[in-house]
Amino acid sequence: MDNPFESGTSFLHGLDPRIRIMCAVFLSFAAALSHYPQVAGAYLILGMGLVRLGRISWQNLKPRVKPLLWFLVMIWIFLPLTFSQEIIANIGGLNLSMAGIRLSIMITLKSLAIVLMFTALIATMPMASLGKAMHQLHVPDKLVFLLLMTYRYVFVIQEEYLRLLRAARFRGFSPGTNLHSYRTYAYLAGMLFVRASMRARRVHQAMLCRGFDRRFYTLDVYSPNRWNLLFFIAMLGAGFGITLIDMLWMYS
Amino acid sequence: MTPIVELKQICFTYPGAEKPVLDHLDLTLNPGDRIGLMAPNGSGKTTLLHTIMGLCRPQSGSIRLFGAPMREEKQFSPVRPRLGLLFQDSDDQLFCPTVLDDVAFGPLNLGASRQGARQTARQVLERLGIAGFENRVTHRLSGGQKRLVALAAVLAMSPEMLLLDEPTSGLDTQVKQTLSDILTGLDISYFIISHEFDFIDTVTDRIFSMEKGRILSDEQIHVHAHEHVHKHGQHPHHHK
Numbered sequence: 001m002d003n004p005f006e007s008g009t010s011f012l013h014g015l016d017p018r019i020r021i022m023c024a025v026f027l028s029f030a031a032a033l034s035h036y037p038q039v040a041g042a043y044l045i046l047g048m049g050l051v052r053l054g055r056i057s058w059q060n061l062k063p064r065v066k067p068l069l070w071f072l073v074m075i076w077i078f079l080p081l082t083f084s085q086e087i088i089a090n091i092g093g094l095n096l097s098m099a100g101i102r103l104s105i106m107i108t109l110k111s112l113a114i115v116l117m118f119t120a121l122i123a124t125m126p127m128a129s130l131g132k133a134m135h136q137l138h139v140p141d142k143l144v145f146l147l148l149m150t151y152r153y154v155f156v157i158q159e160e161y162l163r164l165l166r167a168a169r170f171r172g173f174s175p176g177t178n179l180h181s182y183r184t185y186a187y188l189a190g191m192l193f194v195r196a197s198m199r200a201r202r203v204h205q206a207m208l209c210r211g212f213d214r215r216f217y218t219l220d221v222y223s224p225n226r227w228n229l230l231f232f233i234a235m236l237g238a239g240f241g242i243t244l245i246d247m248l249w250m251y252s
Numbered sequence: 253m254t255p256i257v258e259l260k261q262i263c264f265t266y267p268g269a270e271k272p273v274l275d276h277l278d279l280t281l282n283p284g285d286r287i288g289l290m291a292p293n294g295s296g297k298t299t300l301l302h303t304i305m306g307l308c309r310p311q312s313g314s315i316r317l318f319g320a321p322m323r324e325e326k327q328f329s330p331v332r333p334r335l336g337l338l339f340q341d342s343d344d345q346l347f348c349p350t351v352l353d354d355v356a357f358g359p360l361n362l363g364a365s366r367q368g369a370r371q372t373a374r375q376v377l378e379r380l381g382i383a384g385f386e387n388r389v390t391h392r393l394s395g396g397q398k399r400l401v402a403l404a405a406v407l408a409m410s411p412e413m414l415l416l417d418e419p420t421s422g423l424d425t426q427v428k429q430t431l432s433d434i435l436t437g438l439d440i441s442y443f444i445i446s447h448e449f450d451f452i453d454t455v456t457d458r459i460f461s462m463e464k465g466r467i468l469s470d471e472q473i474h475v476h477a478h479e480h481v482h483k484h485g486q487h488p489h490h491h492k
Contacts, residue, residue: 126349126389127349127389128348128349128350128353128389131349148348148349149347151349152347152348152349152390152391153343153347155391156343156391199343199344202339202341202344203344203345203347205302205305205307205339205344206337206339206344206345206347207347207357208307208329208332209305209307209332209333209335209336209337210332210333210357210358210361210405210406210409211329211332211333211358211361211362211409212357212361213329213361215361217357217360217361217366217369219352219353219356219360219366219369219370
């Protein structure tokens with residue numbers, strides 16, 4: 001669950017997190033709303049460019065992209081066979097549809113582009129900076145702290161889960177496909193919920209002890225960087241440019 | 253001299269439990285006190301600390317903090333920062349992303365400016381010898397480091413008394429030594445719960461014990477080096 005990207009020193013790592021969040025959100029929407037595979041392909045190239053700019057190695061990127069690839073494999077198996085328009089072939093009673101293939105291509109290009117852009121722009125900052133930047137962009141405090149607290153305690157909960165599982169293993173538990181295993185896992189999950197809620201209570205108590213009054217304050221200050229504005233304008237320009245081409249193409 | 257903490261005839265029973273955890277308990281902590289409390293697990297030590305802080309409301313008895321009677325949340329919340337409670341599990345206490353954020357959390361809540369809070373946090377971290385930690389991510393610290401940061405977070409609010417709940421649990425000898433050096437070097441009073449005789453003996457002036465939901469002061473017990481305490485220990489006796 002560790003983030004291997006956040007400790008880089010590339011150009012992207014030095015940019016203001018707020019700029020990076022705004023660019024990532026804007027470009028993802030633009031990519032998701034595009035209409036043509038060529039346009040979606042342009043966003044994918046942009047995403048690859050950003051990954052390169054962030055000096056992210058393929059080695060580290062692989063585990064991020066892998067689950068997406070499995071999802072795409074599913075899409076490629078089912079979508080081309082489920083449409084009834086533009087049939088191009090009939091294989092053993094199943095109709096292969098061009099419309100389905102086109103949709104699969106679009107989904108592939110768009111999802112890869114968005115994952116790459118988010119990895120390059122967002123995953124390259126520590127969670128703390130992400131939280132602070134979201135706070136500065138006026139995302140509601142409750143959401144920001146929900147995110148930060150989840151990130152902070154997910155490790156603690158994982159540790160507790162592993163501890164429970166270890167304890168079960170020590171007593172000869174080996175998971176299988178039987179009712180006993182399912183019940184044991186249900187107990188583990190239940191215990192985890194109980195512990196998590198007890199911990200939540202203790203964390204709240206600890207916060208009360210330090211004068212918490214339902215308001216959150218942050219310490220953040222960012223050093224200005226002249227590249228911030230340039231990068232923002234460049235990304236905005238790229239996004240608008242590609243969208244414009246997409247629109248012109250659609251209405252021509 | 254007004255006592256910092258004054259508990260009188262406190263009774264507390266957990267819902268569903270047969271016996272009370274705190275049974276007509278009396279405890280007075282004065283400025284300058286450095287008191288240790290040794291008692292077995294499950295004897296209600298943590299409940300006692302939480303009662304002092306108003307996190308746990310007793311069924312009967314009276315609590316006075318800094319001379320003022322405490323009954324409801326409204327009365328507790330302004331005095332809580334004057335008592336620094338160090339939780340048994342540091343993970344409960346450190347919830348901010350970075351060490352500096354966490355240490356500054358208390359001062360910010362107390363109305364310090366960003367600059368001021370940052371400065372206070374840095375000073376405390378330096379005083380505890382962990383100045384290099386400020387940008388570290390809290391969940392990646394080791395157990396000992398977490399404990400020191402949690403202590404820094406409590407000290408950053410300049411409390412008038414520290415309440416420490418098993419501060420040495422899960423720590424190695426070296427961190428224990430650091431912790432005891434820090435505590436003996438502080439000029440504030442504290443009340444420590446622990447079952448480590450050596451540690452408590454080094455850092456406190458008096459050692460109390462707890463039995464059947466009540467506090468036994470050091471006049472009533474005699475603590476000796478074979479690491480257990482009980483009533484009438486000063487009389488010749490043998491163990492079976």
